[in-house]
Amino acid sequence: MLPIQLKNLERKLPAEAPVELHHADSRALGFADASFDRVLIFFLLHEQPEEVRRATLAEALRVLRPGGRLVVVDYHRPNYTHPLRLLLGAVLRRLEPYALDLWRDEVFTWLPAGAARLVEKRRYFGGLYQQLRIERLG
Numbered sequence: 221m222l223p224i225q226l227k228n229l230e231r232k233l234p235a236e237a238p239v240e241l242h243h244a245d246s247r248a249l250g251f252a253d254a255s256f257d258r259v260l261i262f263f264l265l266h267e268q269p270e271e272v273r274r275a276t277l278a279e280a281l282r283v284l285r286p287g288g289r290l291v292v293v294d295y296h297r298p299n300y301t302h303p304l305r306l307l308l309g310a311v312l313r314r315l316e317p318y319a320l321d322l323w324r325d326e327v328f329t330w331l332p333a334g335a336a337r338l339v340e341k342r343r344y345f346g347g348l349y350q351q352l353r354i355e356r357l358g
């Protein structure tokens with residue numbers, strides 16, 4: 221995220237929220253291995269070319285303890301009959317070209333082999349968005 225986005229987030233968080241904000245590259249978070257129980261990647265992967273996306277996911281798993289959960293929320297291929305499918309496809313092709321990778325392939329494709337298992341996949345708004353719950357294997 222940009223520093224301005226972190227500032228906005230800080231403003232919105234309740235004062236007592238048990239949250240620390242850090243500005244970092246998603247490929248090199250700077251935390252020790254296995255230091256978190258949960259990692260959330262929220263609408264980031266669609267911004268990144270494949271090699272960066274792979275590095276982001278590998279880094280998320282690195283900082284997650286074995287048995288910990290990675291949650292990914294991002295675009296997904298809408299149902300064939302979705303009324304926005306054609307329009308959104310054209311907009312993304314022009315403005316967010318990497319997002320179409322998320323229409324074509326499963327996020328699991330870009331995770332390091334054997335490092336995680338998919339616990340649950342949910343799709344929202346006719347498939348427009350997805351939420352994945354992924355467990356880091358030991």
Ligand SMILES: C[S@@+](CC[C@H](N)C(=O)[O-])C[C@H]1O[C@@H](n2cnc3c(N)ncnc32)[C@H](O)[C@@H]1O
Nearest residue numbers: 221222225244245246247262263264267268272
């Ligand atoms: C679509 S925005 C979503 C931001 C935030 N997750 C939210 O929901 O408000 C994607 C953000 O990812 C940031 N971003 C892109 N590549 C990044 C990277 N390698 N490391 C950290 N942030 C990155 C962009 O600067 C942008 O702020």
